Amino acid sequence: MLIKNRQDGFNHPVPSDITPRDVYEGRRDMLKLLAGGAAGAVLSSWAARDAMAQTAAPGKLAALVGAKSSVAGAMTTEKVSDYKDATTYNNYYEFGTDKADPAKNAGTLKTRPWTVEVEGLVKKPGKYGIEDLIKLSAQEERIYRLRCVEGWSMVIPWVGYSLAELIKKVEPQGNAKFVEFVTLADPKTMPFVGSRVLDWPYVEGLRMDEAMHPLTLLTFGMYGEVLPNQNGAPVRIVVPWKYGFKSAKSIVKIRFVEKEPGTAWNKAAANEYGFYSNVNPNVDHPRWSQATERRIGDGGGLFAKRRKTEMFNGYEAQVGQLYAGLDLKKNY
Numbered sequence: 001m002l003i004k005n006r007q008d009g010f011n012h013p014v015p016s017d018i019t020p021r022d023v024y025e026g027r028r029d030m031l032k033l034l035a036g037g038a039a040g041a042v043l044s045s046w047a048a049r050d051a052m053a054q055t056a057a058p059g060k061l062a063a064l065v066g067a068k069s070s071v072a073g074a075m076t077t078e079k080v081s082d083y084k085d086a087t088t089y090n091n092y093y094e095f096g097t098d099k100a101d102p103a104k105n106a107g108t109l110k111t112r113p114w115t116v117e118v119e120g121l122v123k124k125p126g127k128y129g130i131e132d133l134i135k136l137s138a139q140e141e142r143i144y145r146l147r148c149v150e151g152w153s154m155v156i157p158w159v160g161y162s163l164a165e166l167i168k169k170v171e172p173q174g175n176a177k178f179v180e181f182v183t184l185a186d187p188k189t190m191p192f193v194g195s196r197v198l199d200w201p202y203v204e205g206l207r208m209d210e211a212m213h214p215l216t217l218l219t220f221g222m223y224g225e226v227l228p229n230q231n232g233a234p235v236r237i238v239v240p241w242k243y244g245f246k247s248a249k250s251i252v253k254i255r256f257v258e259k260e261p262g263t264a265w266n267k268a269a270a271n272e273y274g275f276y277s278n279v280n281p282n283v284d285h286p287r288w289s290q291a292t293e294r295r296i297g298d299g300g301g302l303f304a305k306r307r308k309t310e311m312f313n314g315y316e317a318q319v320g321q322l323y324a325g326l327d328l329k330k331n332y
């Protein structure tokens, strides 16, 4: 982000363009067949069994299945991105600044035991072991677009529950106006913590009403499995109407505060990355336009036809009213 001088696409190869098929869709088709009673017929051939083995476990991680969400806007019907793209082309600066680095380096991240501390202006602060946090509410599947500030996007089936479920349980005090997410910064397992790329730990934040919005997802899994390390295991936030960097990975503290928290990218370059960071095609990044995006998996590499970026990443009907009266050009 900060250290690149040109827009996404000029610096990186595009692994998606050589990935032949959509593993996740394959698995869903298989599950539909099974639900329809075709299991016997399907499983009678070795080829089908192989397909099942491949597609039922896209990353061969522990299963984490969620019921399809009924939250408005939570289930886009756009084509889901390839699991391989979603797990090998991403940003997790603690493990390096290249899109291929997190998948290469995040194997060192230790996700058990893991504790998330809920603190600050709440009536019921506490420490949650990750297993208890996973069980706190029913897991849902949400299919969200993810729009990176660098100009690429994907569509990912996440598994988790609305952050609001946790917030209601801990009972924020009246003066709690913001929620701050503090993520792990462990120099022993994260090779770039200690580099000066960012001010560690990576911190993000939301206004209370944004944090309470049902689309804000406390996320434990994707593609029917637990999160791979490089995607923010064991718990991250996903805020679909904001640029990707608002969705903090590998959270260790959720803090309720009165003042707007200082956030990692805002501290690094305040003129480029504001606190709100709502996807807004009408506000250019100081070094490039945000009017269009490259959907990873569309094919065509660097010369792929770009799509028009939608206001609030397409979630305007659900979240637009949160910002009524706020100047979105100033509050970018």
Ligand SMILES: Nc1nc2c(c(=O)[nH]1)N[C@H]1C(S)=C(S)[C@@H](COP(=O)(O)O)O[C@H]1N2
Pocket (backbone or CB within 6 Å): 086, 089, 090, 091, 092, 093, 094, 146, 147, 148, 149, 183, 202, 230, 231, 232, 243, 244, 245, 246, 247, 248, 249, 250
């Ligand atoms: N802790 C931490 N969280 C982070 C980042 C990071 O570097 N460190 N990168 C952000 C950015 S820029 C993006 S686009 C998304 C990427 O999420 P994904 O890997 O699941 O696609 O994670 C966000 N969360």
Ligand SMILES: [Mo]
Pocket (backbone or CB within 6 Å): 091, 147, 148, 149, 150, 243, 244, 245
């Ligand atoms: Mo990003």
